Amino acid sequence: MRAAVNQWWAPAYGAALVLALTWPFLVPGEAFALRDMMVFDQMALTRASLGWGDLPARNVPQDALLGILPHPVLFLRVFMVAAAACAAWAGHRLGRSPLGKAAAMTVAVWNPFVVERLLQGQWSLAAAAWLLPLVALRLHPASGLAHWLASLTPTGAIAAACVARSPVISVITCLPWVVAGIFAGAGGTSSAASADLFAPRAEAFTGTLGALAGLGGIWNAHAVPGSRTVGFALFGIALFALLALTWREVPRRWLALAGLGFLIALLSWAGLLGPVVAHVPGAGLLRDGHKWLILAIPAFVAAAGALDPRRALAALTFALLQVPDAPVAVAALTPTTVEVPAIHHQGRDVLFESRPTLVLIGDHPTVDPAPKAFNVVESGALTVDGVAVDPPSLRWTAAQAAVDDPQRLRELGVGVVVRADGEVVDTQARVRGWPWTGVALFALWCMVPLLLCGIDHNKRRKRADQGF
Incomplete structure (x- = not known):
């Protein structure tokens, strides 16, 4: 009986965590629309989706991929559930005892960063946060695929590149938006005022520092679950204190990245990123300083996994209690109806x-x-x-x-x-041609899984040759 429990508790607990936060993606409906999220089945490949439109390439290659898929809504459903499952699996791998594994799984899947970004509609960033612990594990080819999928958004691409230490894949996954940002003419800076408006904010009874310690504190108060407005964010501080006890058990590289993520968020809070964002090319990526807390997630998960059983149980409890209403809050993500203007544009x-x-x-x-x-x-x-x-x-x-x-x-x-x-x-204007550089770079991005398969095949062959 004990053997059966030991065999099935982790998949069952992981599935419960995943379903608790992704259930809206399993609800029937034709479109997903919430703040920054807009996914429906009539999406198309456009110059903007390739990063060569009128605005900075913030949704590249995310929108390009959705534009070529026959059923973007179905992809979103599968992708979000799979990303959360990857977080649970990576947490299980990083745990050192049954309760340590459970704590690491909870911190990986159920944290304020993911919940608040989901409520902001930044689904690809939330998915990148779920995928990052698997990227950090550097398992072949799973971590490589996680790296590729995390790069749907520029922030995810940079975070995965920092964690993975895979130069070739990192370059390929960043090229679509980097090249578009340099040559498409949309610019890579923002206003100093935007850096102040997108700075981290305090949550009830914790202040800004306390909110950040628990991976909360998003700039938009409307994207925060109700529980965190009445004091439950305090459990995030307690969780941070517990995780700090095992900092020596966390890889130094992950600790350094966590420190970098907190540093960017703190600089944003202190109002020191305004001049950088306004004048340094490409620094527009830093204006939402809070989102760089994503770099701390692998260290948090590893620290939770290294706790002794008694403390791991406390960490698991604190992780759940800092966002106890997460399954209710994500109901805002349930599918809706989207009306797209019917314009006879003929590609113009x-x-x-x-x-x-x-x-x-x-x-x-x-x-x-x-x-x-x-x-x-x-x-x-x-x-x-x-x-x-x-x-x-x-x-x-x-x-x-x-x-x-x-x-x-x-x-x-x-x-x-x-x-x-x-x-x-x-106006009788002609159809503007495709930005072939953007098309080529997106095609190269799409070929990353094939490259990963080739790399994995070569490694297997080398191991086989060494065996002889």
């Missing part, structure tokens, strides 16, 4: 004379689905709490100024104009 760029960057779906402002379904002249303007965070793109500004001038619109590459009164005007 569409300009909306009056369409907001964010649309309201339910009670939440959500990114506009139109730019994910066809080529759109995007504004990208963003205002948070009355403060202009991102100005509109130059092409959008020029096109709006020339909305009554078909010749100028053709020069700007605008083929269709949708006016505020609903009238659709055809």
Whole structure:
């Protein structure tokens, strides 16, 4: 009987953790839309999804992959559940006792960073956080595949590159957005004001430092589970204190990366990242300083796994209690209905004379689905709490100024104009060509699994040769 329990407790507990946070992805529905999340089955491959649109390449290669898949919604469902399962598996591998394994699994799957990023709609970043402990384990080929999938978002690509120490894969997975950022002309900086607005924030009874210690403290108070607004974040401080007891058991590289993640978050909180974000090319990636806490997750999981059984049980309890309502909070992710404008664009760029960057779906402002379904002249303007965070793109500004001038619109590459009164005007502009550099780099990114299989095959052959 004990043998049977020992054999099945881990899969059962891991499955419970995974299902508790990913159940909305198993609910029937046609689309997922929540704040930064917008996934539906009519998505298309566009210049913007390749990083060569009017805005910085923040969703590359994520949107490009969704644009070529026949069923993006199905992919999202499978991907999110699989990513959470990878976190549970990696936690189990890092644990040194049954309770240590359970604690590591809990910290890996059930933590405020993942929950808050899910509620912000940053599904690919949450998935990267789940995948990172597996990347850190450096198991072939599983860790390589986890590295590749984590790179759906630039932040995940950088985090995985820091953890993996796999130069070739790291370069290939970063190239699509790095090259687009350099040559597509959308820029890689942001405003100093945005760094302040996206700085970590305090949570109830913990202050900002206490919130960060538990991997919480996201800038958007609306993306925080209710339990953390009434004091449950205090359990995150208790968890941090327990994990600190086993710091010597954590690989030094992971500790260093955790320190780097906390340093970036603290610099953001102190208001010291504004000049960097505003003036250093590519530093726009740092404006949301809180998200770099992702680098601390492998160290947290390893530390939990190294605890003795009594302390591991306490760590498991504290991890659950710091976000006890997580399964209820993620209900906001349940599928919904998305209305995509039906425009006869024939592959040409569409300009909306009056369409907001964010649309309201339910009670939440959500990114506009139109730019994910066809080529759109995007504004990208963003205002948070009355403060202009991102100005509109130059092409959008020029096109709006020339909305009554078909010749100028053709020069700007605008083929269709949708006016505020609903009238659709055809400017007779040609279809803009594909950015073949972007296509080639995305194709190279898609070939990473084949490269990993080749590397794994060569290693197996070398081991076989050595055996003879």
